Amino acid sequence: MDKITRKTAFEQWAEPISNELFAEQVQLHCLDHYTKKLHMASFMNLLLYAQLHETESLRAVSDSVFSEELQEATNLDSISFSQLGRRLRQVPTEFFQAIFLDLVSQIHEATDFKTRRKQTTPLKIIDSSTLPLNLNNHRWAEFRKTKSGIKLHLRLVFLENGCSYPDQAVLTNAKEHDRGQLEILVDDKECLYVFDRGYLDYERFDRMTDEGYFFVSRLRKNAVVRKLEHFNLPEDTVVLSDEMVVIGTTQNRSENVFQLLKVLDSKGNQLNLVTNRFDLSADEIAELYKSRWAIELFFKWMKQHLNIKKFYAQSQQGVNNQVYLAMIVYCLNVLAQLRTKSKRTYLQISRFLKASLWKSAHVWIRKIEDKNAP
Template identity: 65%
Template sequence: RSQLEEFVDDKSCMYVFDRGYLDYKKFDQMVDEGYYFLTRLRKNAVIRSLKTIKLPEDSEIISDEMIVIGSTQTRCENTFRLIKIYDNKGDILNLITNRFDLSAKDIADMYKSRWAIELFFKWIKQHLNIKTFYGRSEQAVHNQIYAALITYGLHVLIHLETNSKETYLKITRLLKASLWDSPDMWISA
């Protein structure tokens, strides 16, 4: 939550983030400054419905409402849009945004596309073995990701070339253990 201000700097963008950034005062500030956002609301959030927005009959959206969020002590000054959708597990997700000009389906699709990005980063964490970034510049991050992708590609090539039945993890361990050995050992194995 403390880093949100550093990410939000372009008023032509729609910021899509998870409920870890839930901060009602920040939402009001973003609306007042002209930023658009979309986030997931916690299940126990206090909301008051002002108006129900009619949905098309064939819509996959559960509901679309104009709301006020927060209790009497922490209530937001601005009104928001609450869109309820089902996730892939069948659970209900409560999405809030300050965009009233887009369809509920477009907003739901934006949030769902966020999951594709989450899955991409999950794959990077699991397969590229990047624990920390050694540089903070964009070029430093790119270089480290490229090096990790090349390493992963070499692992895959070794796996294919040796027709190994071993798992990716076991090949990685063998490579680390025999880093300075002759590559002939792989061919004979």
């Protein structure tokens, strides 16, 4: 990352957002037509600021424009919360999605994803998390009599150095079943997909196998299996058993043969893992499934440190926009870490950014590049 810059830390952090793509999307969706005050560039900077500071309401966002530094960054001297609300409702989610996917492509490039894919099989983890909503304000997302919410179905690229990042997302009503999203989230035959038992679908497993997709998943304990072959295990293995099986009942049985492993998790509970990847050892498969912790950590981090605890908008489009904005902020932190080769965590990078937001960018860069960072 270039240290010789007159940009503020905030401008340097947001710099990966392509001005060209931003302008194209604004023009494509006619977002600045007839706009007198709240142009999209100002609105975007204001939303990024609000996410960084975990601002809990649009009224609080409106009040924050009192800051002279924020006025300069947004080219606004004031803005009402009602104007912010209208803008958030009106911007199509495709706008924020396009920016998110462009940042993902930059992360792919920074982590040399294409080269890694030729050398080894990249690992992609699929899971979902329900984001609760206020039932009175979000009736459109009702999934129980007393609850309302949306579900974020996410695909995470797993890197062993801790730099894991989301590269695809689908937002649905919370009542939508997980397994219906595999059709969208599984699209690369050169990757290995890891997902939990919520995605259990024997017919889909057969199609994935026939089409050349590889996966490791968890099987329910009461799943019906027919053992075809049992493999001997080395003495120092963490695997309890290794078998070749077909899964399902006579009426609903898989056509392909799968490998079934029984392992113990960190709490001593038995897990039944199923895979169609036969060239790896049982211990390697068990280790791959442990990588699922990365997506659990992502969801935990996202809910704790990105501003989706309280949603600004009541409309579905406004809520979806805020989720994508949260993932944009996460990707900007990932890129900051990669480009500075920082050993800082994303949380530390974000905290130092907030502390030096309007200072010269080199102050923030020097801090997160600290070679003695833990």
